[in-house]
Amino acid sequence: MTVTVDQEKVLRTYAEAARTAHDALTALDQLSGDGDFGDNLREGLDGVEAGLDARPGEAPFAVAAGVFLDEVGGTSGPLIGLLFQEVGRALAAHGDGREGWAAGVREGLAAIQRVGEAEPGDRTMVDALAPARDALDGGAGFADAARAALAGARATADIRARRGRASYVGERALGAPDPGATGVALLFWSLARVAEPDADLGSVADAVGWPAAS
């Protein structure tokens, strides 16, 4: 089967999700970092939408990669840019379907790990990406990949600080997930929404899952 996914629609859905999740992501980065992650992601994706509008002929993920690599601040901006870059290259090489996405996520995660040197369990976006890659590599569909990413992000709430920047966080952030992992999981949520609109994925708020519904 050759499900092809509209790249531009994925990015616009992701941008919408980032706007919805902005306050929650900001709160998460206030707990564990400097509070700018919500801004970085939302403004970055707004910039991507502007780029898509301005240069309709270009490959959407190449546009998105350029914006995130060149203009978005914070540690997360250029790392997400790398993911976009590799996804764009893979989709161009292997087509807009599951194969392309599996290759893109695999390559993107590899690049992020080469650069950022984080391992799974370090409480970073790697904890959302690694389960998604494993799912896609194992033949799973987009909705299952999204569920894996979301679960991985959610699990960072229980990770005790061990080393690197995570070690500064201490007890204070325990119980709340890593903002970067959560934000990247929303990409997979958006992908699944576009590719498998009938799948049961819940809302953006469900996806973020924080603050926990009372």
Add this chain to the structure above:
Amino acid sequence: MTVTVDQEKVLRTYAEAARTAHDALTALDQLSGDGDFGDNLREGLDGVEAGLDARPGEAPFAVAAGVFLDEVGGTSGPLIGLLFQEVGRALAAHGDGREGWAAGVREGLAAIQRVGEAEPGDRTMVDALAPARDALDGGAGFADAARAALAGARATADIRARRGRASYVGERALGAPDPGATGVALLFWSLARVAEPDADLGSVADAVGWPAAS
């Protein structure tokens, strides 16, 4: 007439005079300077005597110039060295008599003024040298030249500070003569002692004239 003067004897007499006057010269430089002039002059002339002993064949004032230019500290040391240098050159050129001395003092004072840029009345050794030069240039004998130098040195006691280093002295040193002028006047006192042993010049203490006899 060609009175020749024993150069070495002049220098040894000067050394003896400097030892005798050491404490008074020290006291004078304590009043108007940093108190090292007595040491500088005495040690310098001790060094000259050692040089004369070690190198009996050499021209005495050349030996003395070398010691004062190379080894004696303070502003006065090298300036007196210049005087020695020019006296030595003039005695070699014009003979060991009055003519040679007149030329040597003239040239020596000129060098000291080129280098130190002091004028008569600035309260420096120039105030002893200028009257001595004038006397010798006017045909006077060694005893009269010595009297002129001693009078010039004594007169610095009444010079009010005007400029240069003299201006730091202020009221405090008024009434006491300039140590450098006094010390250089002793050279002319020594010269006259050797050249005109019968002249009435008084003792070293009389020559220094300070502290004023009570």
Add this chain to the structure above:
Amino acid sequence: MNRLFLPAEAPVDAALRGFALAHPGLVRLHEDPLYVTARDRHPGRRVGLLSGGGSGHEPLHAGFVGRGMLDAAVPGRVFASPHNRQVYEASRAVAGEDGVLHVVKNYTGDRINFGIAAERLRADGIPVRRVLVDDDLATDDAETATGRRGTGATVVVEKLLGGAADAGLGLDELAEAGAAFAAASRSIAVAARAQTAPGRGGEAFELVDGEIEYGVGIHGERAARTVERPDFEDLVDRMTQQVLDALTDASDTVLLLVNGLGATTLLELYAVHDRVRHVLGERGVSVAGQLVGTFVPALDMSGFSVTVTSLRENWLDWWHAPALTPAFPVSETAR
């Protein structure tokens, strides 16, 4: 009291403009994004050499741009990593037929930003490798995952790499050579006064009277140890011995760098050099090349570092190879 004379707005941009105006024959300024490139390049060079990092360490790196050393330098803000876009675009501008080599001091921010640029370059098909400089003995602790900091040895590595690049080495050979240069280099630094904290003015940290920081870094991090100030001779002896002891494969011929941390005068650095040479002489180590001066400072810190690079065969040719840059002393290459 802020002792720094810097414009309130964009000080690094102003400084880089002033730098380019001071060396118009040697470097070319690129303003957006900010970097400088060399005007001239050895025709035998197949790999572009690029370095960069936080500002406040001048003349590093821009002062070593020019024929025989770096092809480009990329400055971040004071003590902050440059943006990956600067590194990426500068790398594209100077990549050679066999790609581009990044010389990176070992700091997390620099590793990430240079790493991202490298990924972008690879995506463009431009071969890229990295040489990590990590010479600082004060951070030589098996416990920490971050490893030793990169400090003074950077200038030595940049010079040797420049000579090797001009000799026509390819990217992989060059990356291996650079790794060997870095591995053969160790440094230790002391400070008697912290640098001015760029934002607020005032000293970045306080020292008690009669004490010095032993093992200080170049970003004003305090050292692990504050020690009672030893005699001049004792201090220099201890530092030199520590560096020599750490070079496990120390050959008997070395390169030496006596480096000022900012406010330390040449009078002091030359006196330190005299003493270091005395110690090296006693240990039978001979010095084939030396730099004495302010090459890798920590803004205006009072202090100095000693770096030794243990030489291997033919490295010396690369050290003495011609280099014409704003800051590398031509006397090291002119004999």
Add this chain to the structure above:
Amino acid sequence: MNRLFLPAEAPVDAALRGFALAHPGLVRLHEDPLYVTARDRHPGRRVGLLSGGGSGHEPLHAGFVGRGMLDAAVPGRVFASPHNRQVYEASRAVAGEDGVLHVVKNYTGDRINFGIAAERLRADGIPVRRVLVDDDLATDDAETATGRRGTGATVVVEKLLGGAADAGLGLDELAEAGAAFAAASRSIAVAARAQTAPGRGGEAFELVDGEIEYGVGIHGERAARTVERPDFEDLVDRMTQQVLDALTDASDTVLLLVNGLGATTLLELYAVHDRVRHVLGERGVSVAGQLVGTFVPALDMSGFSVTVTSLRENWLDWWHAPALTPAFPVSETAR
């Protein structure tokens, strides 16, 4: 707290030894009396060029010994004149067929000691003349007999004289040229922190928060005026204007020196340079050559000076003439 890293005994001797060890190809050390001479000399040079003065201003003067600049440099103790015997013997060692020229910064002690040496040389039959450097506008007061101090312009005068000497000028021509270089040069300096007092440690004088010394000298004398600290741009503009206004016969082509006083970083000096160039551009003055760096410091003072030399015909050839010394930037001569 003494921040200086210097041996307790004979620090200047140690530093000069370390200096000579750092530049073995360029200079030769003479230990008693203490001075350094150049190893190489342009064959067309007929007059030996010598300078010297108190230590604490490195790289001045020893850093400018070498082919194309000084034939000898003579250091005194920190901020103290050298002994006449050092000057005398160094002069004898480097005098050319047409004698020796002394470059002297205008301070009483230096004038006397160089003057005594000159008298000795004359007595030996060696022709000698003196060029007095007196560029400091802060001491430009018709009242004082001592005249303006000699500061940053010294390095400019030494470079121009080196070029002129290599062109074969005789002693009198050279002395007149030197006087013209000095007369065409003016400087002004500011400080935000005093240098360390060499003996006792601690700062030589205290500044109130938010104030700077305007018109400071290079021996740590306080300036005549302590002023409220202006904006970076206002400060640099005022200094530049003052220097230009003082050069009554300012041509429209100049040499420029932006000089650090010790603890001021290259980051700052290049930012200052950028701003000075802006002001010069606005006044229509064009810059034919420039030096930016720490060339004539006051030990480790935080501050900088601006020097302008108004160029006459053919001086520029002498500025760009080859010079190979430990500290003069080869980039100024290599284009």
